[in-house]
Each structure stands twice: as structure tokens, then as C-alpha cells.
Amino acid sequence: MSPYDPSAFPPFAVTVDLVVLTVRRHALCALVVRRGEQPFQGRWALPGGFVRADEDLAGAAARELSEETGLCAHDPAVPGVDNGAHLEQLATYGDPKRDPRMRVVSVAHLVLAPDLPAPRAGGDANGARWAPVDELLAAGDQATAGLAFDHARILGDGVERARSKIEYSSLATAFCPPEFTVGELRRVYEAVWGVALDPRNFHRKVTGTPGFLVPAGGTTTRQGGRPAQLFRAGGATLLNPPMLRPEV
Amino acid sequence: MSPYDPSAFPPFAVTVDLVVLTVRRHALCALVVRRGEQPFQGRWALPGGFVRADEDLAGAAARELSEETGLCAHDPAVPGVDNGAHLEQLATYGDPKRDPRMRVVSVAHLVLAPDLPAPRAGGDANGARWAPVDELLAAGDQATAGLAFDHARILGDGVERARSKIEYSSLATAFCPPEFTVGELRRVYEAVWGVALDPRNFHRKVTGTPGFLVPAGGTTTRQGGRPAQLFRAGGATLLNPPMLRPEV
DNA sequence: GATCATAGTCGTCTGCCTGACGATAAACAG
């Protein structure tokens, strides 16, 4: 075979799928939409859609994200904007049989977003909701009840990426509003990792890691108890030393 | 737009590109092939080719790898075979202008291989060689001399992935022959990271990390000096504690 | 208003890991 021969290559459909994660009520949740068409009609699926002919992959992901949630993707290359969500490429899935209709290669993206009021249904979906990832992945074991296509696997990969990435990067702040307390950040780690962390050691650790948090000046009592200092995400993206996920 | 509408989607060409890394003569090297066609005719590029109509992405990468090098990819899902190389998906590149002829989405894969006798030229390439990544990436700065397409960026991403991944996984052993010494493994780390490591601390660290190395029984003196114990890669894939890349 | 529950913040202590480095061992080259 002669690679890059423009006259003879099998045509593919290329889509982007989104694993949009957030933390609500102490649980890691993912955005899912109900499919309005065959196949898998009525089943939940990850949001996504075709990449347009003149569109970048990241651009397509950002467009789909905005269409489904109204979120504005925060491009790490353009700093300063943090009202949006973190978006990064996750992995690409191209099994020949993953879509029964045609050959589809899907470039999955991972989005980490602060808790949002309510998902708004995108054009093609009958509904959209935040579902705890535990539910979605547990349901995936039963053959018929799980997510459409190979989306359970994609979701699993996205969750695993998020779990490991908040260890050595400051991405956990992407789950928080612009100003947040140490306790709120700790609850993010606890929800994503599914463990309980010592508040005192956690406080020492995050406030001692240079560039992770900068004081925002105020305090809040929205979590009850003693007022807590408000922080903003610092400039550091890589944490040194990293946060360590407790052993099993 | 109605996602997954089979009747209307822009057709894409999907390729796999390979970042094949090895360590030769204390330097991290990548496999590059000389392009025999336009565009970028005569320039060096990463090996790769079209994904076939009935082929998995990983399968396409393994096929290209075998065609270009004769290496047998070691699928992590099928343990027991370690005569081959480690292969994993790296990232996907889909800028609309990355190929001047048509819309090509390339799923790049990363291969870590032990030092090989000599690359064998693949069908479409006039030549193939191992080039130190420092050279390739430095040349990428000068506009015309670098790798074809966006391959300098892909190579950079692959190198960065390899550098970070040998920190917390046992993947450095993928650069070694089946049986190797602690010193040989240390030279892998030194070449990939581009730093000098203390042989005594390194020895203590790797032999003390459970599951990283298992004694193979013999000794060798192929590196000169006192005979060194031979080891084989242990079952562990994640290192705990991780190897730490020295600070800058 | 006293008491309690909740959450936040500051310290202390101990064990482990790391980096720096000395010392010894076992091969080969001259």
C-alpha cells in the first residue's frame, strides 16, 4: 500500500465525544444525553457530534461543549480566562464495529467543569442530565442498561485520567468556582478519588505547595462552621510536590 | 446539526503515525523515514500510513510498526510476550491544514523499543534511520530543515510522554533487552531524561521498589567492570514509590 | 445566652524516603 495516496483511502466519519465531569453533592458526575435516534435510541450516551470539514478537533469539542452546556472551554494556551472549563484531548476510539452503521473514529475529549446549575438539552438530545459516574459505570456491567456504543469505556478512561491528573497537576481547581476554600477543594479530591482525606494534612499540603493557591482576600461561611479563607487558583499547573492518592 | 446522521458527514482520511523511540549509545533516538513523494519529498518524517477499512487503530499501528521495523508490538492486554515493544496510543492530530492535499486525521502512537540492529526500510520510504531526538527537535526550529508535516510536534509530545511515563511506571524496561542490569536500566533513564543519576541511589531505589525487577539468576560483564546481576522486568506496571526526575 | 455541632487552622511527633557521599568488590587493561 502506498501511504498518503490521495486517490485511494477508506473514508471515515470523525466525531468528538465529550466526557464532561463535575462534582455535585460529594459525587463525581458526568454529563450524559438521551439518544433520540437509532441505534441505542432512548439510551444515555456521552455528548458529541461530527467534526466539521474546516474545523480543528479541539474546536469541534469546544463547539459541542458550548452547544450542550453553554460552557466556554478554557484553552490552556490562552491564559487568563478561567470562567470556563478545562478541556483536553483524552483518546481516540476507532474499533471498526463500534458504530453499527458506518466506520466512525471518535476523538474523545475530557472536560472538567465546576458544578453547573442544570444541563440544557442539546439539539439532538431528548434530555441531558448529570449522573454519578459510579452509577453509569456500574450499569455498564449489565449488558443492556449501560451507556450507548463504547461510551462506558470512554467514560472509564476519562475518569481514570481525571483521577490521576489531579495528583500531579492543579486541575482539581477546574472543578471549583473561581473562588473557593481549602475545604471545597478537599471535597473535590475526596469525590474524584472516592476516599476521605485528613483535613489538617490536606490544608498543610495545599497551602504549602508553591503556586497552587493564592489568597483571594475574603472569607466565606457557605459550608457552615468557622469561616474559611477564600483562594483562587495559582499560576502553577504542575504540582511539586504532587498530591498523593492514598494507597488502597 | 444532527450528529450521527449517516447521510451527511465530511469524509476524512485516517492515518496512524508512529513515534518509535529507543536508546542507542546513551542517546534517545527516534525512527524516521525519508519521504519518497510530495509533499515534503526527501524530508524525514515519522513512519505511518492509512488505517484500513476493517482495521483497529492499534492494529494499524502494530502493522505499520512491523512493516517498518519487523518489531512485534507487545499488547499490554496480552501479557507474557515481551520479545516485542511497548505500544500505546499517544494523541490525535487533526488540524484542517496539517496535510496540504486533503483532510487527514492522524492517530499518533508511541512505541518504546530496545535497541535494534538496524532499521529496515519500509515499502514507501527511500530510507529509514534512527536519529537522536535532540537533533530532530533542534532542526525543527529552523523552518525548512525539520520533520515533515506536524511531525516535530508529534515527536515532541511522544518524547514528553515517554519522559513522564518512565517516572511512575516500569516502562523504562521496554527500552532494555529481556535481561538487563541495573546499570543498563540507569543508562536508559539518563538518556531519556538527559540527566546523570547517582548509581548508588538508583540501585537502592530500583531494587527496593516491589515488583519492578526480578533477579534473572546470572551475571554479565558486557558493560565492563565488575560483573553485574541480571534482572528481568517484574510484574508491576505502576511504580510505587515512583522514580523521581531530578529538579532543574 | 449556654451549649452543641460543624468546619477551619495551627502544631507536634514519628517514620520513611531521598540525596550526598564514603567504602568495598570484582572484573579488565597495561
Place this chain on the structure above:
DNA sequence: CTGTTTATCGTCAGGCAGACGACTATGATC
């Protein structure tokens, strides 16, 4: 036999992490 190279074992001090005690500041409840 001496120097060179590489491997391997030990020692020591500093730093970080986990366990946990103590204190503070708010709202809720009686």
C-alpha cells in the same frame, strides 16, 4: 601489580507524609 571501570553496600542528615491533639469561629438548638 596497579590503575580503571563498574557494581554494590552503608551511613547520615534533611524533608515530607500520615496520625492526631488542640484551638478557633461560626450557626443551630434548647
